[in-house]
Structures are given as C-alpha cells and as structure tokens.
Amino acid sequence: MNRSARSYDESDVRIRPGKGTRPRTKTRPAHDDAQTAMVVAVDRGRWGCVIDDDPDHRVTAMRARELGRTPVVVGDRVGVVGDLSGRPDTLARIVRVDERSTVLRRTADDTDPYERIVVANADQLLIVTALADPPPRTGFVERALAAAYAGGLTPILCLTKSDLADPSGFAAHFADLELPVLVAGRDDPLDDLRAALDGHLTALIGHSGVGKSTLVNRLIPDADRAVGRVSGIGKGRHTSTQSVALALKPGTDARPAAAGSGPAGPTSWVVDTPGIRSFGLAHVTPEEIVDAFGDLRAAIGDCPRGCTHLGPPADPECALDRLTGSSHRRAMAVRELLNAIGAGPEVIEAVSYGDVPD
Known part of the structure; x- marks a missing residue:
C-alpha cells in the first residue's frame, strides 16, 4: 500500500478547546461614564x-x-x-x-417571608382613604403607617369623598400620632396637598376604589390614570395595575393657579401604585415603629431585654409606661398600633398587590 512520504507529529492535530477551558475574568467594566x-x-x-x-x-x-x-x-x-x-x-x-435611602415594603400576608418592594427612595407616603363608598378602615391605615415608619417614610393621611361624610371622626383615631391629615374631596381645593407634595418623592397607596387615580388626575391632568367605580358589594375595582412615577409640576392642577403664587419650583414626583386589599407586615418589628418617634426611641433604651413594648401583662416593666404628657399619649397610640397590626391584616379578600379581579 502506498502511503504519503510526509510524516505527522502533534502539531498537525487540532484540538478545539471546550467551554470550560476558555479563559474568563471577573473584571467588569467600571462604567464611569454612566x-x-x-x-x-x-x-x-x-x-x-x-x-x-x-x-x-x-x-x-x-x-x-x-x-x-x-x-x-x-x-x-x-x-x-x-x-x-x-x-x-x-x-x-x-x-x-444605587443604595436606597428608604424602602416601602409589603408582604402578601403576615406569615409570608418574601418581601415585595413597592417603591424605593420615596420620602413621603400618602395614605389615601375614602370616608365612604368604600367605608374607611382604620386597620389598613394602621398597617400603612407601620410600613412607613419601618421604611423611613413620613406618612400623610389623605381623606377623599368628603362630600359623603365628615372627616373629623375618622381623623381623630390618629390624633395622638401627630399624623398630618389632608382632606381632598371632589370639591375641595388641593392647595394644601400640593404644598405637602412640593419638592418630594411621594408614594400613594390606598384600597381599591378610594379615588386615588381621580386624585392623581386632578393633580396631573395629562396623567390619564384609569378611573373605576366601586362594585355593588362595597369593594373597589383595581384601575391602576402598575406603579408609575409621575412628574408633578407647579401649576398643573386642573384648577387655575392662584394669583401671586410665585414662580414655578422644582419638579416633584408622585408614585401612583395599584389599589390593594391586603398589606402584610411580616418584615416589620416593634422597634422599627417605635424608632420613628424620637422621644419614644430614647425611652425604650430603659426597657428590659426582650420587651415587646406592648405593656402589661406581657411587658410589666416597659419604659413607655413611665412617660408623661404628650409623649405618654403618643406612646399609648403607638402601642395601640402595635396591637392592631399584631392582630393580623384587616382585608376584604386576599388579593395580591396589583392583581386585577375578574
């Protein structure tokens, strides 16, 4: 048999390297120009x-x-x-x-270990509650307050549908917490609300059907947020299905700007979030809520180890009981808040955040 006169060696063999042998580096671009x-x-x-x-x-x-x-x-x-x-x-x-300055979180319920981040870096939380149709629920407001205190946001209570009920009775539930309360019914001017939002990134939350999207449309007419009606059984219908940040520019209210209101200021932002029916707080601890109040934060330094700040009989030596005056009233209001959220969420039905019902 004739064979080629050429001799072969290892240099004639081509070996294709496998994926595992290709050189890799952990160096990532710095993106200094981002x-x-x-x-x-x-x-x-x-x-x-x-x-x-x-x-x-x-x-x-x-x-x-x-x-x-x-x-x-x-x-x-x-x-x-x-x-x-x-x-x-x-x-x-x-x-x-970037690192977040504040975080508004929720869980599906109080036993769910998975935290859902609703909004990052908001410095205010506007809790929108209708005074009627659907009826107001203190339990939801209490849970929203707890989430705000734990996340580092300043809460504001905004009451809508004031043409259907007097706001003073519901607002009185939260007087000792020094919670700012604004009334923004259909026929109410929004001057105070606009002043509270000016210069801030504010997250809006509320039960479905409380008029949150209507309020946003009044503040930002070109936002065109969908508006729905309350169902015949007193439950709201979800009209916003995605969170979105909207620019709030001075003078964009549907009502004409007041004469002599001054030059336009910096752009503010409001985050419209989907209507919700449950607000789990599995991630919130009593200390995070108490820490939101400077006088109470200083007082609990004298509490015994393991104190839950709920008072007797669970915590007979809680330092909050030794406070006086307005601090004592505030401490008792916070204690009511802790007891309320410990009792479980007040819900209409278990619907995940942003889900749209049939």
Whole structure:
C-alpha cells in the first residue's frame, strides 16, 4: 500500500478547546461614564428612566447581565449607559443600582417571608382613604403607617369623598400620632396637598376604589390614570395595575393657579401604585415603629431585654409606661398600633398587590 512520504507529529492535530477551558475574568467594566437616572416605570423586563430627574428626557432600559436578578423598582436611582437619546426603538442598559435611602415594603400576608418592594427612595407616603363608598378602615391605615415608619417614610393621611361624610371622626383615631391629615374631596381645593407634595418623592397607596387615580388626575391632568367605580358589594375595582412615577409640576392642577403664587419650583414626583386589599407586615418589628418617634426611641433604651413594648401583662416593666404628657399619649397610640397590626391584616379578600379581579 502506498502511503504519503510526509510524516505527522502533534502539531498537525487540532484540538478545539471546550467551554470550560476558555479563559474568563471577573473584571467588569467600571462604567464611569454612566448617567444618573431615576426609574419611573417597570413593564415586562423594561424600565422607563428619566435622566437627571428631567421628565422630558426619558429612556427605555434593560437590566445589564452583570446585575443578575438584582431587583430594580420605581424610585430607584440607577446608572445607565448606551443610547440615551430617548428616540423610539432605542434601548439603554441599567448597570448600577444605587443604595436606597428608604424602602416601602409589603408582604402578601403576615406569615409570608418574601418581601415585595413597592417603591424605593420615596420620602413621603400618602395614605389615601375614602370616608365612604368604600367605608374607611382604620386597620389598613394602621398597617400603612407601620410600613412607613419601618421604611423611613413620613406618612400623610389623605381623606377623599368628603362630600359623603365628615372627616373629623375618622381623623381623630390618629390624633395622638401627630399624623398630618389632608382632606381632598371632589370639591375641595388641593392647595394644601400640593404644598405637602412640593419638592418630594411621594408614594400613594390606598384600597381599591378610594379615588386615588381621580386624585392623581386632578393633580396631573395629562396623567390619564384609569378611573373605576366601586362594585355593588362595597369593594373597589383595581384601575391602576402598575406603579408609575409621575412628574408633578407647579401649576398643573386642573384648577387655575392662584394669583401671586410665585414662580414655578422644582419638579416633584408622585408614585401612583395599584389599589390593594391586603398589606402584610411580616418584615416589620416593634422597634422599627417605635424608632420613628424620637422621644419614644430614647425611652425604650430603659426597657428590659426582650420587651415587646406592648405593656402589661406581657411587658410589666416597659419604659413607655413611665412617660408623661404628650409623649405618654403618643406612646399609648403607638402601642395601640402595635396591637392592631399584631392582630393580623384587616382585608376584604386576599388579593395580591396589583392583581386585577375578574
């Protein structure tokens, strides 16, 4: 048999390297050129972001692979790179999520260990409650207050549908907590509410059907938030299904601006969230609620170890009982709040946050 005269050696053998032998590096790009942005909307793996808080400079972004499954929610401050023109069909990348100053969290119920972040970096929580149709529920407000105190947000109670009931009785439940109360019924001017929102990032929460979207549309007429009616059995219908941050510019109320109100100020933001029917607080501890009040925070330093601050008979030596005057009244109001949330959520029915009923 004839064979080629050429001799072969190992250099003639080509070996294709497997995936496991390819050199890899843990070095990731620094993205020093990333622009700062705020997340204003989330929808199916895409994030709407505004550059430098400018509502007119909005881009759509995806989450960079190096972030993995890092949660990115409305209100987050992020770093974005790529095409930042904001033109149609362009896509930027979120490469960094900055540390959050505050977090509004909830769980499905009080036994659920999984925390859902509703809004990041909001400094205020506007708790919207109707005075009638559907009837107001102190339990929901108490739970919203607990979430605000634990998350570092300043709570404000906003009462709607004041044409159907007197707001003073319901507001009196929270007088000792020094909770700001604003009335924003259909025929009420919104001057005080606008002043409270000015210069802030404010999250709005409320039961379905309390008029939250109607309120947003009055504040921001071009927001065009869907408005629904309360069902015949006293339950609200979900009309907002996604959280979204909306720019609140001075003078954008449907009513004309007051004469001599002064020049336009900086843009403020309101975050409209889906209507909810349950508010789990599995993540909240009594200390986080008490810590929201400076005088009470100082007092519980004298409590015995393991004190739950609920008072006798569970905590016969709780230091809150030794307070006097307004501090004592506030301590007792906080104790009522702790007992109320410990009793379990006050719900109409178990519906997940943002779910739309049949």
